[in-house]
Amino acid sequence: MAIKFELIKEDKDSKARLGKLHTPHGIVETPIFMPVGTRATVKAMTPEEVKDLGAQIILSNTYHLYLRPGYELIKDAGGLHKFMNWDYPILTDSGGFQVFSLGNLRKITEEGVEFRSHIDGSKHFISPEKSIEIQNALGADIMMCFDECISYPATYDYVRNSTERTTRWAKRCKEYHKDWDKQGLFGIVQGGMYKELREQSAKDMIDIGFPGYAIGGLSVGEPKELMYEVLDYTTPLLPKNKPRYNMGVGTPDYLFESVIRGIDMADCVFPTRIARNGTVLTSHGRLVVRNAKYAKDLSPLDPECDCYACKNYTRSYIRHLFNVNEILGSRLTTIHNLYFLIKLMENIREAIKEDRLLEYKNEFYEKYGYK
């Protein structure tokens, strides 16, 4: 089996876990934050930089790579790892999120999803089998089942029908995938914000059986308390000896709250996206570095940070770069934000190890300015 999860320790005050995720391209320490590199690149970063920031695994995307450059090209290039020069673990999303994000550009049927390309409007059809075929060609260590990420709010009937279909699709994904020594495949629990449907979905996914389970359909616009509530009752349903992945969360509070509820993995475009838009995460909260008030501020983005950007550059300089639309601005803020979350997860792992996660969380929240 390509994917093995080693549970090292459980936190005494919460459901947090410390673990090691074994993959064909190395071991990932959990809980982990995974930077997103949708189009075979973590935007603005070289893979070497991503690695130097401490990233252990990155995400990429089936739908985007299928459209461009095409999965056969990547297969011929020796797979995604080789193609993008990243020799560490990769997880590919199935295209399921695009069923959500592409809105009226897609049509869902039992067979699969018809997409209108967001690039040129051309029609494409992705079924569970097709998604796995593409992901097999890409060769990521961890593949995701093709699912529908349901938007919020959604009616009970819609969620039930969609979730049941996601379950049928998961079976088809599992059946289609052959080489389990080379690549793992995770199931995705859906069920919207309905407890009963989450429970059913979790049970169904476990019955099908995967080396890891994700909780999908969260962080789609629902109030955060609702997300925490869903995590509260969904996470404990998942097997202890398998990794649990909360898809699409990446603010510090979401990460803390997920980990505390027993989540091992998370990914998010948040740090890289807001970085390119001129916002950074700091130990004292978010800071919009392109704001005028930093024009003459010669301090680093975060005085308590020892990332490359903070060690070498000032807010004033980085604001200037944004002001004149120089690409280095985005690069520096991206470096900082990724480092910030990677370091945060490192601290979280350390805190779990020392049984002081909740203390650490409280300290962090207070300083960051949460609540």
Added chain:
RNA sequence: GGAGGAGUACCCAAGUGGCUAAAGGGGACGGACUGUAAAUCCGUUAGCUAAGCUUUCACUGGUUCAAAUCCAGUCUCCUCCA
């Protein structure tokens, strides 16, 4: 000296009697961003005691119920001819 053209908000620029505190860009300022249709998107950008009121389209005066828009004069700039 002669002929023609132009002066609009921070900048460029549309508008040539009422629906114009004035289109559209840019800039500036602020906000959003959560399995990436994103180096994107949204909002504000004359002043105020902001419902409303007051002062604006080079300047001065005039015509009109009503003027950025019409008329007269003045100033400034541009092009061409001497």
